[in-house]
Amino acid sequence: MDILDIMRKRHSVRSFRSLEIGSAAADILDGYIDGINKKYGVSLRLVTGEPKAFGGLISKIGTFKNVHSYFVVAAPKDKEFEAGYCGELALLKAAELGINSCWVGMTYSKGFVRAEGADKIFAVIALGYGDNNGIPHNSKPIEKLCSCRGEPQWFMRGMEGAMLAPTAMNRQKFFFRWDGRQVTAQAGAGVGTVLDLGIAVCHFELASGHKVVRA
Template identity: 45%
Template sequence: MDIIEAIKNRHSVRKFTDKKIDENIKKELLEVIDECNREGDLNIQLCTEEPKAFDSLMAHYGKFSNVKNYIAIVGKKGNEFNERCGYYGEKIVLKATQLGLNTCWVALTFSKVNTMCSIEKGEKLCCVIALGYGENQGVAHKSKSMDQLSKINGDMPEWFKNGMEAAMLAPTAMNQQKFQISLEGNKVSIKSLPAFYSKLDLGIVKLHFEIGAGKDNFMWA
Protein backbone atom coordinates (compact mmCIF):
# COMPACT_ATOMS: atom_id res chain seq x y z
CA MET A 1 0.00 0.00 0.00
CA ASP A 2 1.19 3.56 -0.63
CA ILE A 3 1.52 6.21 2.10
CA ILE A 4 -1.95 7.75 1.49
CA GLU A 5 -3.54 4.29 1.78
CA ALA A 6 -1.59 3.79 5.02
CA ILE A 7 -3.05 7.06 6.39
CA LYS A 8 -6.56 5.90 5.48
CA ASN A 9 -6.12 2.32 6.73
CA ARG A 10 -4.39 3.06 10.05
CA HIS A 11 -6.66 2.76 13.09
CA SER A 12 -5.61 2.36 16.72
CA VAL A 13 -5.52 -1.27 17.89
CA ARG A 14 -5.12 -2.33 21.53
CA LYS A 15 -5.53 -6.12 21.38
CA PHE A 16 -2.87 -8.20 19.66
CA THR A 17 -2.33 -11.82 18.61
CA ASP A 18 0.71 -13.99 19.48
CA LYS A 19 2.09 -13.83 15.94
CA LYS A 20 5.76 -12.79 15.96
CA ILE A 21 7.04 -9.97 13.80
CA ASP A 22 8.98 -11.36 10.85
CA GLU A 23 12.76 -10.63 10.83
CA ASN A 24 12.57 -8.95 7.41
CA ILE A 25 9.82 -6.63 8.63
CA LYS A 26 11.89 -5.84 11.75
CA LYS A 27 14.82 -4.97 9.49
CA GLU A 28 12.70 -2.53 7.46
CA LEU A 29 11.34 -0.95 10.64
CA LEU A 30 14.83 -0.52 12.07
CA GLU A 31 15.95 1.18 8.86
CA VAL A 32 13.18 3.80 9.10
CA ILE A 33 13.83 4.20 12.86
CA ASP A 34 17.53 4.88 12.16
CA GLU A 35 16.56 7.43 9.52
CA CYS A 36 14.13 9.17 11.91
CA ASN A 37 16.72 9.23 14.70
CA ARG A 38 19.25 10.92 12.41
CA GLU A 39 16.78 13.47 11.02
CA GLY A 40 14.99 14.21 14.29
CA ASP A 41 17.97 13.95 16.69
CA LEU A 42 16.10 11.26 18.64
CA ASN A 43 16.89 7.87 20.18
CA ILE A 44 13.77 5.88 19.16
CA GLN A 45 14.09 2.14 19.90
CA LEU A 46 12.26 -1.00 18.79
CA CYS A 47 11.46 -3.43 21.62
CA THR A 48 10.18 -6.89 20.61
CA GLU A 49 8.94 -9.94 22.52
CA GLU A 50 8.92 -7.89 25.72
CA PRO A 51 5.59 -7.92 27.62
CA LYS A 52 6.59 -6.16 30.87
CA ALA A 53 5.76 -2.58 29.82
CA PHE A 54 2.12 -3.57 29.32
CA ASP A 55 1.81 -5.95 32.27
CA SER A 56 0.30 -3.43 34.68
CA LEU A 57 -3.01 -2.21 36.03
CA MET A 58 -2.67 0.93 33.91
CA ALA A 59 -2.38 -1.16 30.74
CA HIS A 60 -5.44 -3.21 31.70
CA TYR A 61 -7.28 0.04 32.45
CA GLY A 62 -6.32 1.20 28.95
CA LYS A 63 -7.82 -2.05 27.58
CA PHE A 64 -4.50 -3.27 26.16
CA SER A 65 -4.09 -6.98 25.66
CA ASN A 66 -1.11 -9.14 24.63
CA VAL A 67 1.23 -6.23 23.80
CA LYS A 68 4.69 -7.74 23.42
CA ASN A 69 6.19 -5.32 20.90
CA TYR A 70 6.45 -1.55 21.03
CA ILE A 71 8.46 1.41 19.83
CA ALA A 72 9.93 3.55 22.63
CA ILE A 73 10.02 7.24 21.65
CA VAL A 74 13.12 8.56 23.41
CA GLY A 75 15.11 11.74 22.84
CA LYS A 76 16.85 14.77 24.30
CA LYS A 77 14.59 17.17 26.15
CA GLY A 78 13.99 20.68 24.83
CA ASN A 79 13.82 22.14 21.30
CA GLU A 80 10.22 21.17 20.42
CA PHE A 81 10.81 17.71 21.86
CA ASN A 82 7.17 16.55 21.94
CA GLU A 83 6.46 17.81 18.42
CA ARG A 84 9.51 15.99 17.02
CA CYS A 85 8.47 12.82 18.86
CA GLY A 86 5.03 13.00 17.24
CA TYR A 87 6.32 13.78 13.74
CA TYR A 88 8.95 11.05 13.57
CA GLY A 89 6.97 8.54 15.61
CA GLU A 90 4.12 8.79 13.13
CA LYS A 91 6.56 8.28 10.23
CA ILE A 92 7.37 4.92 11.81
CA VAL A 93 3.67 4.18 12.45
CA LEU A 94 2.83 4.72 8.78
CA LYS A 95 5.76 2.51 7.68
CA ALA A 96 4.55 -0.19 10.10
CA THR A 97 1.05 0.10 8.57
CA GLN A 98 2.52 -0.36 5.09
CA LEU A 99 4.28 -3.48 6.39
CA GLY A 100 0.96 -4.97 7.58
CA LEU A 101 1.35 -4.20 11.30
CA ASN A 102 -1.14 -2.59 13.67
CA THR A 103 -0.23 0.17 16.11
CA CYS A 104 -1.48 2.40 18.90
CA TRP A 105 0.08 5.55 20.38
CA VAL A 106 0.29 5.18 24.18
CA ALA A 107 1.11 8.14 26.42
CA LEU A 108 0.03 7.01 29.88
CA THR A 109 -1.38 3.50 30.11
CA PHE A 110 1.91 1.59 30.21
CA SER A 111 4.65 1.10 32.81
CA LYS A 112 7.53 3.53 32.18
CA VAL A 113 9.59 1.78 34.87
CA ASN A 114 9.34 -1.58 33.09
CA THR A 115 9.93 -0.26 29.59
CA MET A 116 12.98 -2.03 28.13
CA CYS A 117 14.75 0.86 26.47
CA SER A 118 17.97 2.77 26.99
CA ILE A 119 17.61 6.37 28.21
CA GLU A 120 20.84 8.36 28.18
CA LYS A 121 21.64 11.39 30.34
CA GLY A 122 19.55 14.37 29.24
CA GLU A 123 17.05 12.14 27.44
CA LYS A 124 13.42 11.40 28.22
CA LEU A 125 10.96 8.64 27.35
CA CYS A 126 8.08 10.57 25.76
CA CYS A 127 5.69 7.68 25.08
CA VAL A 128 5.51 4.32 23.33
CA ILE A 129 3.74 2.92 20.28
CA ALA A 130 2.20 -0.54 20.75
CA LEU A 131 2.97 -2.72 17.74
CA GLY A 132 2.10 -6.13 16.30
CA TYR A 133 -0.67 -8.03 14.56
CA GLY A 134 -4.04 -6.90 15.85
CA GLU A 135 -6.96 -9.15 16.72
CA ASN A 136 -8.82 -6.75 14.40
CA GLN A 137 -7.99 -3.73 12.24
CA GLY A 138 -9.51 -1.14 14.59
CA VAL A 139 -12.27 1.31 13.73
CA ALA A 140 -12.34 4.86 12.40
CA HIS A 141 -13.16 7.59 14.91
CA LYS A 142 -15.52 10.47 14.31
CA SER A 143 -13.71 13.61 13.14
CA LYS A 144 -14.45 17.29 13.54
CA SER A 145 -15.35 19.06 10.29
CA MET A 146 -12.75 20.69 8.03
CA ASP A 147 -14.28 24.10 8.83
CA GLN A 148 -13.69 23.52 12.55
CA LEU A 149 -10.06 22.54 12.04
CA SER A 150 -8.95 25.05 9.39
CA LYS A 151 -8.96 28.80 8.77
CA ILE A 152 -8.72 30.14 5.25
CA ASN A 153 -9.63 33.34 3.39
CA GLY A 154 -11.04 32.84 -0.10
CA ASP A 155 -11.15 29.63 -2.10
CA MET A 156 -9.48 26.51 -0.74
CA PRO A 157 -6.77 25.12 -3.06
CA GLU A 158 -7.03 21.43 -3.88
CA TRP A 159 -3.65 20.70 -2.27
CA PHE A 160 -4.78 22.35 1.00
CA LYS A 161 -7.98 20.30 0.98
CA ASN A 162 -5.93 17.12 0.44
CA GLY A 163 -3.64 18.12 3.31
CA MET A 164 -6.59 18.75 5.61
CA GLU A 165 -8.16 15.39 4.74
CA ALA A 166 -4.92 13.65 5.75
CA ALA A 167 -4.60 15.80 8.90
CA MET A 168 -8.15 14.91 9.94
CA LEU A 169 -7.14 11.22 9.91
CA ALA A 170 -4.17 11.81 12.23
CA PRO A 171 -4.36 10.07 15.62
CA THR A 172 -4.62 12.53 18.52
CA ALA A 173 -4.79 11.94 22.28
CA MET A 174 -8.33 10.93 23.25
CA ASN A 175 -9.34 11.87 19.67
CA GLN A 176 -9.42 15.50 20.82
CA GLN A 177 -8.13 17.09 17.55
CA LYS A 178 -6.97 20.24 19.36
CA PHE A 179 -5.30 21.92 16.40
CA GLN A 180 -6.01 24.55 13.78
CA ILE A 181 -4.39 24.88 10.36
CA SER A 182 -4.45 28.25 8.55
CA LEU A 183 -3.51 29.36 5.04
CA GLU A 184 -2.11 32.78 4.07
CA GLY A 185 -0.87 32.91 0.45
CA ASN A 186 1.13 29.70 0.12
CA LYS A 187 2.19 29.77 3.79
CA VAL A 188 0.56 27.30 6.13
CA SER A 189 0.59 27.72 9.89
CA ILE A 190 -0.51 25.18 12.46
CA LYS A 191 -1.14 25.75 16.13
CA SER A 192 -2.03 23.46 18.98
CA LEU A 193 -4.82 24.46 21.34
CA PRO A 194 -4.35 23.89 25.09
CA ALA A 195 -5.00 20.19 25.75
CA PHE A 196 -3.50 16.98 27.05
CA TYR A 197 -0.51 15.93 24.84
CA SER A 198 -1.45 18.48 22.17
CA LYS A 199 2.23 19.24 21.33
CA LEU A 200 2.82 15.55 20.56
CA ASP A 201 -0.36 15.55 18.45
CA LEU A 202 0.90 18.62 16.59
CA GLY A 203 3.88 16.70 15.18
CA ILE A 204 1.63 13.82 14.07
CA VAL A 205 -0.85 16.18 12.38
CA LYS A 206 1.98 18.14 10.72
CA LEU A 207 3.33 15.00 9.07
CA HIS A 208 -0.12 13.95 7.84
CA PHE A 209 -0.74 17.42 6.36
CA GLU A 210 2.64 17.42 4.56
CA ILE A 211 1.95 14.01 3.02
CA GLY A 212 -1.58 14.91 1.91
CA ALA A 213 -0.76 18.41 0.60
CA GLY A 214 2.63 17.63 -0.94
CA LYS A 215 5.61 19.53 0.48
CA ASP A 216 6.28 21.28 -2.83
CA ASN A 217 2.94 23.12 -2.71
CA PHE A 218 3.48 25.23 0.40
CA MET A 219 5.82 26.55 3.07
CA TRP A 220 5.35 26.30 6.83
CA ALA A 221 4.96 29.82 8.24
Protein backbone atom coordinates (compact mmCIF):
# COMPACT_ATOMS: atom_id res chain seq x y z
CA MET A 1 0.00 0.00 0.00
CA ASP A 2 1.23 3.52 -0.80
CA ILE A 3 2.47 5.28 2.34
CA LEU A 4 0.14 8.23 1.73
CA ASP A 5 -2.81 5.85 1.68
CA ILE A 6 -1.74 4.53 5.08
CA MET A 7 -1.47 8.11 6.38
CA ARG A 8 -4.88 9.04 4.97
CA LYS A 9 -6.58 6.05 6.58
CA ARG A 10 -4.87 6.34 9.95
CA HIS A 11 -6.60 8.48 12.61
CA SER A 12 -6.24 8.71 16.39
CA VAL A 13 -8.22 6.07 18.29
CA ARG A 14 -8.65 5.89 22.07
CA SER A 15 -11.26 3.15 22.42
CA PHE A 16 -10.16 -0.37 21.58
CA ARG A 17 -11.66 -3.84 21.46
CA SER A 18 -10.48 -6.40 23.99
CA LEU A 19 -8.60 -8.26 21.22
CA GLU A 20 -4.88 -8.40 22.04
CA ILE A 21 -2.06 -7.79 19.57
CA GLY A 22 -0.90 -11.24 18.49
CA SER A 23 2.63 -12.59 18.80
CA ALA A 24 3.26 -12.46 15.05
CA ALA A 25 2.46 -8.73 14.83
CA ALA A 26 4.38 -8.06 18.06
CA ASP A 27 7.45 -9.83 16.66
CA ILE A 28 7.31 -7.72 13.50
CA LEU A 29 7.04 -4.51 15.53
CA ASP A 30 9.82 -5.55 17.92
CA GLY A 31 12.14 -6.24 15.01
CA TYR A 32 11.23 -2.96 13.34
CA ILE A 33 11.81 -0.77 16.39
CA ASP A 34 15.05 -2.58 17.16
CA GLY A 35 16.31 -1.37 13.79
CA ILE A 36 15.04 2.15 14.47
CA ASN A 37 16.76 2.27 17.87
CA LYS A 38 20.10 1.23 16.40
CA LYS A 39 19.89 3.65 13.47
CA TYR A 40 18.72 6.78 15.32
CA GLY A 41 20.03 6.30 18.87
CA VAL A 42 16.61 6.25 20.51
CA SER A 43 15.00 3.73 22.89
CA LEU A 44 11.56 2.82 21.60
CA ARG A 45 9.98 -0.18 23.28
CA LEU A 46 6.82 -2.20 22.65
CA VAL A 47 4.80 -3.26 25.70
CA THR A 48 1.95 -5.76 25.29
CA GLY A 49 -0.56 -7.30 27.69
CA GLU A 50 -0.15 -4.49 30.23
CA PRO A 51 -3.39 -2.64 31.12
CA LYS A 52 -2.19 -0.61 34.13
CA ALA A 53 -0.62 2.32 32.26
CA PHE A 54 -4.04 3.28 30.94
CA GLY A 55 -6.21 1.84 33.70
CA GLY A 56 -8.26 3.26 36.56
CA LEU A 57 -8.82 7.01 36.74
CA ILE A 58 -6.44 7.63 33.83
CA SER A 59 -8.76 5.78 31.48
CA LYS A 60 -11.58 8.15 32.44
CA ILE A 61 -9.48 11.32 32.22
CA GLY A 62 -8.04 10.38 28.84
CA THR A 63 -11.23 8.63 27.63
CA PHE A 64 -9.23 5.47 26.93
CA LYS A 65 -10.71 1.99 26.78
CA ASN A 66 -8.98 -1.41 26.63
CA VAL A 67 -5.44 -0.10 26.14
CA HIS A 68 -3.27 -3.13 26.87
CA SER A 69 -0.40 -2.40 24.48
CA TYR A 70 1.69 0.66 23.72
CA PHE A 71 4.99 1.99 22.44
CA VAL A 72 7.20 3.77 24.97
CA VAL A 73 8.82 6.63 23.04
CA ALA A 74 12.05 7.28 24.93
CA ALA A 75 15.36 8.81 23.92
CA PRO A 76 18.23 10.88 25.32
CA LYS A 77 16.98 14.27 26.51
CA ASP A 78 18.52 16.09 23.54
CA LYS A 79 16.76 13.87 20.97
CA GLU A 80 13.18 15.14 21.15
CA PHE A 81 13.01 15.56 17.37
CA GLU A 82 14.29 12.01 16.81
CA ALA A 83 11.80 10.68 19.36
CA GLY A 84 8.92 12.16 17.37
CA TYR A 85 10.35 11.02 14.04
CA CYS A 86 11.00 7.46 15.19
CA GLY A 87 7.80 7.13 17.18
CA GLU A 88 5.86 7.99 14.04
CA LEU A 89 7.84 5.47 12.00
CA ALA A 90 6.77 2.80 14.50
CA LEU A 91 3.17 4.05 14.51
CA LEU A 92 2.96 3.87 10.72
CA LYS A 93 4.39 0.35 10.76
CA ALA A 94 1.65 -0.60 13.23
CA ALA A 95 -0.93 1.04 10.95
CA GLU A 96 0.40 -1.03 8.05
CA LEU A 97 -0.38 -4.12 10.18
CA GLY A 98 -3.94 -2.91 10.83
CA ILE A 99 -3.27 -1.69 14.38
CA ASN A 100 -4.90 1.55 15.55
CA SER A 101 -3.07 4.05 17.72
CA CYS A 102 -3.00 7.35 19.59
CA TRP A 103 -0.06 9.55 20.63
CA VAL A 104 -0.28 10.31 24.37
CA GLY A 105 1.80 12.97 26.07
CA MET A 106 0.34 13.18 29.56
CA THR A 107 -2.65 10.97 30.32
CA TYR A 108 -1.00 7.68 31.23
CA SER A 109 0.12 6.31 34.61
CA LYS A 110 3.78 7.27 34.74
CA GLY A 111 4.44 4.90 37.64
CA PHE A 112 3.92 1.95 35.31
CA VAL A 113 5.94 3.31 32.36
CA ARG A 114 9.69 3.44 32.78
CA ALA A 115 12.58 4.57 30.63
CA GLU A 116 15.91 2.78 30.59
CA GLY A 117 18.97 4.50 32.01
CA ALA A 118 19.04 8.28 31.68
CA ASP A 119 16.63 8.39 28.75
CA LYS A 120 13.53 10.57 28.85
CA ILE A 121 10.04 9.36 28.01
CA PHE A 122 8.72 11.91 25.52
CA ALA A 123 5.39 10.17 24.91
CA VAL A 124 3.54 6.88 24.83
CA ILE A 125 1.61 5.57 21.81
CA ALA A 126 -1.50 3.58 22.72
CA LEU A 127 -2.03 0.57 20.46
CA GLY A 128 -4.82 -1.88 19.72
CA TYR A 129 -7.70 -2.77 17.46
CA GLY A 130 -10.12 0.12 17.56
CA ASP A 131 -13.85 0.12 18.14
CA ASN A 132 -13.69 2.28 15.01
CA ASN A 133 -10.97 3.80 12.84
CA GLY A 134 -11.30 7.35 14.18
CA ILE A 135 -12.07 10.48 12.21
CA PRO A 136 -9.84 12.84 10.19
CA HIS A 137 -8.44 15.87 12.01
CA ASN A 138 -8.91 19.40 10.72
CA SER A 139 -5.88 21.04 9.16
CA LYS A 140 -4.65 24.58 8.73
CA PRO A 141 -4.57 25.85 5.12
CA ILE A 142 -1.44 24.71 3.34
CA GLU A 143 -0.24 28.29 2.86
CA LYS A 144 -0.03 28.62 6.66
CA LEU A 145 2.30 25.62 6.84
CA CYS A 146 4.77 26.05 3.99
CA SER A 147 6.52 28.31 1.52
CA CYS A 148 7.53 26.77 -1.78
CA ARG A 149 9.24 28.04 -4.93
CA GLY A 150 7.54 26.55 -7.96
CA GLU A 151 5.47 24.00 -6.03
CA PRO A 152 7.00 20.81 -7.46
CA GLN A 153 4.70 17.81 -7.31
CA TRP A 154 6.90 15.91 -4.86
CA PHE A 155 6.84 18.86 -2.43
CA MET A 156 3.05 19.05 -2.51
CA ARG A 157 2.88 15.30 -1.91
CA GLY A 158 5.22 15.77 1.05
CA MET A 159 3.03 18.55 2.42
CA GLU A 160 -0.05 16.36 2.15
CA GLY A 161 1.80 13.86 4.30
CA ALA A 162 2.88 16.53 6.80
CA MET A 163 -0.67 17.86 7.07
CA LEU A 164 -1.87 14.34 7.91
CA ALA A 165 0.66 14.06 10.74
CA PRO A 166 -0.75 13.94 14.29
CA THR A 167 0.31 16.84 16.53
CA ALA A 168 -0.50 17.72 20.13
CA MET A 169 -3.97 19.27 20.33
CA ASN A 170 -3.82 19.42 16.51
CA ARG A 171 -1.69 22.58 16.76
CA GLN A 172 0.39 21.98 13.61
CA LYS A 173 3.13 24.34 14.81
CA PHE A 174 5.56 23.60 12.00
CA PHE A 175 6.62 25.28 8.78
CA PHE A 176 8.30 23.82 5.67
CA ARG A 177 10.25 25.76 3.03
CA TRP A 178 11.57 24.81 -0.41
CA ASP A 179 13.99 27.38 -1.83
CA GLY A 180 14.85 25.48 -4.98
CA ARG A 181 17.83 23.76 -3.36
CA GLN A 182 16.71 22.12 -0.13
CA VAL A 183 13.69 21.60 2.11
CA THR A 184 13.91 23.03 5.60
CA ALA A 185 11.44 22.66 8.46
CA GLN A 186 11.09 24.65 11.64
CA ALA A 187 9.10 24.15 14.85
CA GLY A 188 7.00 26.91 16.32
CA ALA A 189 7.16 28.03 19.94
CA GLY A 190 5.69 25.91 22.70
CA VAL A 191 6.09 22.72 24.69
CA GLY A 192 6.28 19.58 22.57
CA THR A 193 6.56 21.34 19.22
CA VAL A 194 9.95 19.78 18.47
CA LEU A 195 8.44 16.33 19.01
CA ASP A 196 5.60 17.31 16.69
CA LEU A 197 8.09 18.56 14.10
CA GLY A 198 9.77 15.16 14.13
CA ILE A 199 6.41 13.53 13.42
CA ALA A 200 5.64 15.96 10.58
CA VAL A 201 9.09 15.60 9.01
CA CYS A 202 8.72 11.82 9.12
CA HIS A 203 5.49 12.14 7.12
CA PHE A 204 7.00 14.63 4.66
CA GLU A 205 10.07 12.53 3.94
CA LEU A 206 8.15 9.28 3.52
CA ALA A 207 5.53 10.89 1.28
CA SER A 208 7.90 12.98 -0.86
CA GLY A 209 11.02 10.84 -1.00
CA HIS A 210 13.10 13.93 -0.17
CA LYS A 211 15.18 14.68 2.92
CA VAL A 212 14.41 17.62 5.19
CA VAL A 213 16.92 19.82 7.03
CA ARG A 214 15.90 21.20 10.43
CA ALA A 215 16.03 24.99 10.47
